[in-house]
Amino acid sequence: MIINELEIKRGLQNRGIRPSNKRVAVMKYLIENPVHPTVDEIYRDLHKSIPSLSKTTVYNTLKILVGNGAVLSLLIDDKNCRYDGFTHSHAHFICNSCGKIFDVGLKEGYNFNGTVDLKGFNVKSAHLYFSGYCELCNSLAGNCEQ
Amino acid sequence: MIINELEIKRGLQNRGIRPSNKRVAVMKYLIENPVHPTVDEIYRDLHKSIPSLSKTTVYNTLKILVGNGAVLSLLIDDKNCRYDGFTHSHAHFICNSCGKIFDVGLKEGYNFNGTVDLKGFNVKSAHLYFSGYCELCNSLAGNCEQ
DNA sequence: GTTCCTGCAAAAGCTTTGCAGAAGA
DNA sequence: TCTTCTGCAAAGCTTTTGCAGGAAC
Numbered sequence: 001m002i003i004n005e006l007e008i009k010r011g012l013q014n015r016g017i018r019p020s021n022k023r024v025a026v027m028k029y030l031i032e033n034p035v036h037p038t039v040d041e042i043y044r045d046l047h048k049s050i051p052s053l054s055k056t057t058v059y060n061t062l063k064i065l066v067g068n069g070a071v072l073s074l075l076i077d078d079k080n081c082r083y084d085g086f087t088h089s090h091a092h093f094i095c096n097s098c099g100k101i102f103d104v105g106l107k108e109g110y111n112f113n114g115t116v117d118l119k120g121f122n123v124k125s126a127h128l129y130f131s132g133y134c135e136l137c138n139s140l141a142g143n144c145e146q
Numbered sequence: 147m148i149i150n151e152l153e154i155k156r157g158l159q160n161r162g163i164r165p166s167n168k169r170v171a172v173m174k175y176l177i178e179n180p181v182h183p184t185v186d187e188i189y190r191d192l193h194k195s196i197p198s199l200s201k202t203t204v205y206n207t208l209k210i211l212v213g214n215g216a217v218l219s220l221l222i223d224d225k226n227c228r229y230d231g232f233t234h235s236h237a238h239f240i241c242n243s244c245g246k247i248f249d250v251g252l253k254e255g256y257n258f259n260g261t262v263d264l265k266g267f268n269v270k271s272a273h274l275y276f277s278g279y280c281e282l283c284n285s286l287a288g289n290c291e292q
Numbered sequence: 293g294t295t296c297c298t299g300c301a302a303a304a305g306c307t308t309t310g311c312a313g314a315a316g317a
Numbered sequence: 318t319c320t321t322c323t324g325c326a327a328a329g330c331t332t333t334t335g336c337a338g339g340a341a342c
Contacts, residue, residue, distance in 0.1 A: 020297065054299045059332070075221040080331070091262050096270065105263045116237050116274070117251045124242065124278035128262070132270035166322065200324045205307065
């Protein structure tokens, strides 16, 4: 996926985030690598092309991006926090065998009215997580009950 | 809530978990304190009545209970893992202000068929998390947009 | 010049691990 | 006796913090 850096800069500015080169790089990485990477994965990959990048900056940047809604933080993997540059409404599936996290489409315009009772709560965000076995791991295991 | 220890013992045995006193105590605590406590909260409270209890044992026990489905682990609070002894299908809401976690009822028999596309996935569990402001925090803030 | 960004090193905090002793079957 | 459970201490990791130098405006 080829992303225009200028577009990313503008997107950050629209959210009131000063678009430093490193911040743009992190945002770009998340959009180009929609695999829900951990902080360490982001750092290790970007560090190759930007040797002066520190992990602290990756942490700082992600905190800002998440705080401004430019990026989602996923609490699906009990080992690490994961980050998602795709912020449109969707759910996630984590494979208990290979650990990969998959995006799962939510029906257009779907909300949880009628399925849950949220009376009295001022809801700001919703996350729907699934776990189990992905197609590949499931077939490798011979379709036997896991 | 008064829980029969014998009942808990039988419940653990039915899941193949040897019901030592400390394991029963942890399970009982989770059922009697459905506030989604952290490991540290469980440890600190139980330690008062069972001074010989160690945090290692709390960790060990929770791992076994979660592994056997007797307890749910909740990844809703980015600081700590939380535990829930109530394993029937329900969703959770975390208040961004006070940090409390609330159980949210799911419509009886509800599943996500039709709302999400899980073709190819062998789904073993689903978690639905909401965040925002609870009724009390919302009213204290004067109902202004948070 | 002032503000904000960044990196280093250290600290903090949660969780896991190894091992030895204790408890239970 | 043999297996399992438990506690202690240490280690491992992720994440946060304090501070000083540097960049941007």
